[in-house]
Amino acid sequence: NKRVKGKQVSRNIIIGSEAWDLPPVGDPKRDSSIPEQHTKRWSIYVRQPEGHPDMRTWLNKVTFKIHPDYSPSLRAYDNPPYEITETGWGGFQVDIRLFFQSVSGEKPQYRNHFLQLEPYGEDAAKEKQKREGFVRSEFLEVVEFNEPMEAFYHALTSE
Numbered sequence: 080n081k082r083v084k085g086k087q088v089s090r091n092i093i094i095g096s097e098a099w100d101l102p103p104v105g106d107p108k109r110d111s112s113i114p115e116q117h118t119k120r121w122s123i124y125v126r127q128p129e130g131h132p133d134m135r136t137w138l139n140k141v142t143f144k145i146h147p148d149y150s151p152s153l154r155a156y157d158n159p160p161y162e163i164t165e166t167g168w169g170g171f172q173v174d175i176r177l178f179f180q181s182v183s184g185e186k187p188q189y190r191n192h193f194l195q196l197e198p199y200g201e202d203a204a205k206e207k208q209k210r211e212g213f214v215r216s217e218f219l220e221v222v223e224f225n226e227p228m229e230a231f232y233h234a235l236t237s238e
């Protein structure tokens with residue numbers, strides 16, 4: 080149970096959200112079980128960048144704490160896709176917790192993501208989002224392990 084002195088290992092992840100306009104109330108394409116005040120379908124997710132090794136080597140669980148309007152508001156995922164899809168009308172801050180494989184001895188790390196439902200950015204970008212009825216907001220995050228435990232270091236470096 081020794082740490083590897085002087086070593087740091089980092090991994091990239093993408094934290095993002097996507098939102099689509101729902102067909103208006105009365106439109107036959109709208110699922111009638113969706114509450115009337117809901118205007119968007121959205122997803123929030125943690126993903127590995129394309130072509131990266133399997134995150135499960137180091138990631139054990141992802142939890143999302145969403146707005147208390149939703150029940151349950153704490154959602155946990157042990158395996159990919161680490162992703163929630165819901166419908167609603169308003170954006171909010173989402174607390175994300177990353178739990179690492181137990182061999183790592185690492186404490187969970189927190190991240191935050193604002194669930195952006197409305198078009199944003201420069202005029203041209205906004206117009207495109209409006210036209211398509213689709214908004215995406217993604218961030219590349221770095222997860223750093225400083226002086227990782229030996230067994231964890233080996234697992235990471237032999238991916």
Ligand code: SLL
Nearest residue numbers: 146148149166167168169170171
């Ligand atoms: C806030 N931005 O942070 C505001 C409101 C709440 C969003 C966000 C309702 C979902 C449902 C919904 O979209 N809530 O009907 O369960 O306080």
